[in-house]
Amino acid sequence: MLYYRTRSRMDAEDLTQDVFLKAYKHLVRLQSPQVFRSWLYRIAVNRVNDYFRKKRFRALFGSTSVDDENFLETEEMAVSAQAPDALERKEFWRQVEMMLDVLSQTEREVFLLRFFDQLSIKEMTAALGKNESTVKTHLYRALKKIKNAFGDMQELLEGLC
Numbered sequence: 042m043l044y045y046r047t048r049s050r051m052d053a054e055d056l057t058q059d060v061f062l063k064a065y066k067h068l069v070r071l072q073s074p075q076v077f078r079s080w081l082y083r084i085a086v087n088r089v090n091d092y093f094r095k096k097r098f099r100a101l102f103g104s105t106s107v108d109d110e111n112f113l114e115t116e117e118m119a120v121s122a123q124a125p126d127a128l129e130r131k132e133f134w135r136q137v138e139m140m141l142d143v144l145s146q147t148e149r150e151v152f153l154l155r156f157f158d159q160l161s162i163k164e165m166t167a168a169l170g171k172n173e174s175t176v177k178t179h180l181y182r183a184l185k186k187i188k189n190a191f192g193d194m195q196e197l198l199e200g201l202c
Contacts, residue, residue, distance in 0.1 A: 042158045046089045060085045079167030143190045148183035151176055
């Protein structure tokens with residue numbers, strides 16, 4: 042989940058470590074073991090949001106550019122064994138990035154949690170701290186925006202669903 046968001050192996054590893062340290066420190070606050078997965082996702086989502094907020098802040102003051110680590114051009118993708126596979130993968134992520142660009146931040150998060158992380162609606166509500174109807178509304182809007190903007194990419198959408 043963290044790698045999908047950051048597209049950087051090193052950043053994802055650092056964030057994963059932060060998430061599990063925070064979860065370990067606050068494990069006593071967990072009321073019900075049944076919600077552990079969504080609780081952990083909530084910590085991860087918040088940590089990713091903090092990461093991007095800091096990245097934007099640094100870009101604002103010129104210490105780094107938001108585009109320094111391009112979403113599509115990470116080390117992992119550049120060291121691919123097969124060039125055709127790398128091109129297909131790069132094209133896929135370019136299309137995914139274009140799809141995500143038409144969504145608001147909340148719609149993007151709901152879409153990613155549902156289709157990339159494969160969380161249920163109930164798990165998404167717990168991870169995001171929103172009620173079920175709100176999550177469903179954001180998911181519906183995200184799918185509608187994507188369908189309207191990228192109707193010709195039907196096979197990509199079918200692959201995600």
